Amino acid sequence: MGSGTASNYFTIDNSVSTASGTNSAHLVDAGSPIGAKNSAIQISKAGSAQSWGSIWSKQQSFDLNQKETASMWIYASGNSGDTSVGDGMAFVLQNGGTNVYSGPGESMGVWGVQNSDFSKTNLADTAIKNSWALEFDTFPNTAIPTQPSYGIFDSAHQYPISQWTIGGSPTSFDVNGDGSSPSNQTAIEDTHIASNYPGENSTYSEAKVPYALGTNGYGPYYYYTMKHEGFLNEGPTSNSKLSDRNWHHITIQYTPPTTAGGDGAMTYTYNDKNPNTGLSEPSTDYATVPIDPAKFHLAAGQSAVRWGFTGSTGESTENNFVIFDQLPGQAQTEAKASLAAKSDPANPDEYINVGGNSTQTSSIPGGSEVKLTYTFGRTDGDEDWKSVNANLNIPSGLNITSGTITYPDASYKDSNDNKVDLSKMTTSSGGSAQNLPVALADGGLTMSGTQHATITLYGTAKNLATDQSGVLQPEQTSYFTGTNATSSAKTLEFTITPKINAKLAMDTFDDKGTLKVNYGSAQAARVVGIAMPADSTHVPMEDITIHPAINGVAQDPENLMDIYAAEMSPNFYYFGYDIANTKLRPGANTISFYATYGSGANEVTSTTVNRIVTAGTVGFGHTSGNMTFKPTILTGDGQSHMINRDGDWQLDVDDSLVKGSTWQVTAKTTGMFADGDNVAVKTPLDGSLVYTDAAGHDTVLNDEASQIIASGTSTDNDTTTDIAQDWKADTGIRLKINSNAVEGNYEGTIDWSAVNSVSPK
Template structure:
């Protein structure tokens, strides 16, 4: 029975561990691919526990530094390609997971900047045995394994050299030195700051691992021990089963070398929703670049180290933005188009049925690489339906957002940005035009987060919540002039209609809101009259500018609002600008070259003006065909009864056989227009192609005339 009880307790512990990891994998946030950017540390003397781990679905990847007792893991970004620039502002962001072990977790992780000559082999090592040091060192701090009166410089010499580290310490090393001194577990003993006991709980803090001033040798019970001075201490919960978001913002010194500043923010995003949180804790510390970059190269290798002792945890990191490559940010705003495009503040109100603009502003702040292949996953707030969208870049170019896979009611709209962002083209504005529903009661809409992901960086944008006020009235609009209109180029049309409002006690004026081809135009007001049944009606008239209409189909969308902010459903008018196909020039007389007959069959070429010009104003892609037929035969002027012994012929090219042109029409030119208004010479044939005159050997000399009838058709047959 004793063995059964022991075995059962092991099973229970194992089950608890697996359950925690399952939750972690399921909740793993989206991140960047790991393999292209990072290398596991190459230190010798013990194995490196760092590995890449996919989530349960195999869709995401995380760096796992430790997951068992007595482990040491390091991982480094490639210094040649993905270095940290100490002489320029930098930004890094990531998600970190410290398991769900509370006070029994150990020991944690550290973010490290370093110029140790060992490169990826850099790790803290013990003095006595010269093996990689784990436990409270986290693989980066000096190892206090000597208990004599040696200088703190001995401890610092065993750290990663030329470095700065930000530790996420899950195990409190503050045991009273007398009985635990042999366990090298006294870095966090509160005498560190005498009265400041912030290190007596799990904490985040920073300092220089290889500087002797980071450590202090103290004496107790006839032995020496080492405490570590912590800078920028934060005391959030770490090993609580949650993914924690961390953002590092480095401000470079004004002149290099010098003293920069590092600001680190913990829990600045919620892992479940992606929203910014109010529970963010931050600290800012100085970084003396000479301590990290003594050669003044302006660069540092960066990465993570982590370790465990007898206490352990699963330590994982998901990267969101890699410093130096792409520093990108995004913001989201909501505008009420019905209310003169006023911006809706967080917790603001809109009216049911209002037309809205969801605007996402993406900014490339800095970097060495372009932010390419950005995949936008925009969360659509409840009770909003997107009707159209566009992307506008800093260079002025625009693209339409593809809504083919979007359905009203979808919670997310996905789109791929057609162009990347860089220092030459720094911004992209995604504009989504939407209509608010009119719920039966006033309805609160929660905050949303949208994500913009690319292989070199991920940015998120939060949109504040708002309320939709129920509209209790019935406002409608209809067009009386027809929902489809044809106009000629350079012309316009007048759209007329009526609006009716029921359920309101007063209304003096309506406002007409026109949108042409997705572009909002200036609204116009018109009066309403109260009817015997208590309703209000009005008539509107709207004429778009001819210059705003393009060839082909134009979509004019109209809706009406009242003085209280209520609005009608959309009505749509299709305005088709159909250009005409016409002759721009037809020569009255065309001639063939004067030729001396030789008594053999001959081919006679054209001479003079044969420029038959066709104007096509129907738009790019339209097609036309020109045909010719001989409507009067070639007859001698001085002998009207004598016809030319020969034929009028058409040859498409010198490689084709000629076709005789008689009383049946023969195609002599076809064309596809490449612009919205194009003039083309239909008779620009080669010298030995096109329309030619063939005479037989028995032809009689003379001057002959005939008549050619041209026919221009709007498409090839």
């Protein structure tokens, strides 16, 4: 509640016709009892006996046909050393003006008051008419009259009133039970919260002690009790939750009737916000009572009543303060805060949530880039949220370097160009937080509908000494305060850890793993490497990530623990990375690795190392351009003749297979045909190509089956073998001519194949 609230929303009548003296209610500076620098309404003052105070809304704005919410902080205490405080205060709804008051002491200015001579009185007539009140009673009136132990003999021997235990007040409000019989009544011993209709006869019960001596002679002694609806026991005076020098929050929620002529409902919940943070917390200290709109005797077409606070003191006194954070009939608001840290320096838009039970992280290293976001706005209500400004409390472990404001109207620009003025930031006492007041919209932002605004702050986490395990940053609550409502939001607690200084060493090995496989086989390659701290810093294996790439294509990162090289046990930090054969290309493949540790600004990256993995193959290298046979003159002798090759043929086989693999070269042909251009059908040679092995065995080559011409076994080294080098004049590929061969030039094609026939086990 801002300083202008009293003039904007409240009326404080300095004198009331039904009360003596001056209204003690006034506006005071409450400091920051709950984090928000607000003004408070003081209803009564410690040391001022027989005083009264009342403050009322200017308009009858509590609509009984609508849902309404009022929430406030209340405070009660006597002066230091006071052993007795009283009497309390009451939140009141009433259909009337501001010139109303009932009486001092236990009445709290709203309930009915009995005459001092204990005479018969209609208490409802002395109370505030057409009203409902919620009392915060700090002075239990526990007296119940009792008879003397020796009894009453006859009317001639009646005992004076002093011989009865009647207490000091004719009105014993704080009693439960049947008012017509003192023996059935129980005193309320503790401070309490309760409610009822002050101006209704049904609220009070009349009781009497017969034949007592009063100020007017002999006669009955009357006293009255009050029905306590929605009773909440708040403990004995010595340990009171009402007058304990602490701020307590209460929320009052009204629900209108659902049928014509029916009752509404009022729920009041005590201690539902934390006084240190201002944030909501669970409370079981609540009650719900029916509200009958007919009790307010509203005129036809009228549905709204006035609301306010009354209070009074008797011989006991106290300070009573109220700070509203939600005025009835005004704006309903909300606010939330979040902290995020940059997770990837290479990606400026990637942040992760920080704090509390976040599934992303509860700690960040020193130096991390951070973003604080505060979003606040209006959700409902009868009025705009008016003149809103922010008071931010920022964790002390953050260095804030800039900030921006996003207004509901994107076209709006304030005098500071929508930038947060960081020069206003101060360190709180004790150094646990940094306070930053933010003036919005050049004097206060007004929001209507469901408008929201956002304040975004940017900075870094402060660096810590490397010998610190981490510094906890407690939750911090910020406040968004308007003249008619206040909302709060907190950042969750988190830890700042030291910036990591470890360096990672990275290497792979040429004598471990499987660095050579046959291309196209089922065998996977395996690279064994190591990634470990390069200094004495301890880095858990599970915190190291390996980033592989195959021929320049990045692969999925692997946690070192997931690919730990078991064959290197018990040594630490070794990894084994398997590469499926299908990911390799024939020949040399470059497998690259680098390792990382930490994240965000604290990420450590090793150098990149490469290892060559060979996917072995067998194939043809250099071969003779044209393979010819010696020219031959047909003799016509009717015999077959074998024609040798014309010169040396060269047919190289390049072998890079795994040691122990075998390979074969095969050949087949469709034969030799007469060389003729533009001939539809070529004439075949009456003869054939023949392979003669070293033992002199001849095999005719055809196109039905491939003939093995050569074979070999792979070694550790890449080799080249000329399979034609050892052919002699009577071995190798030769041409056989039959007797019916016709003179001419003939040519043909040999299909050579080099295959990996057997892979090593």
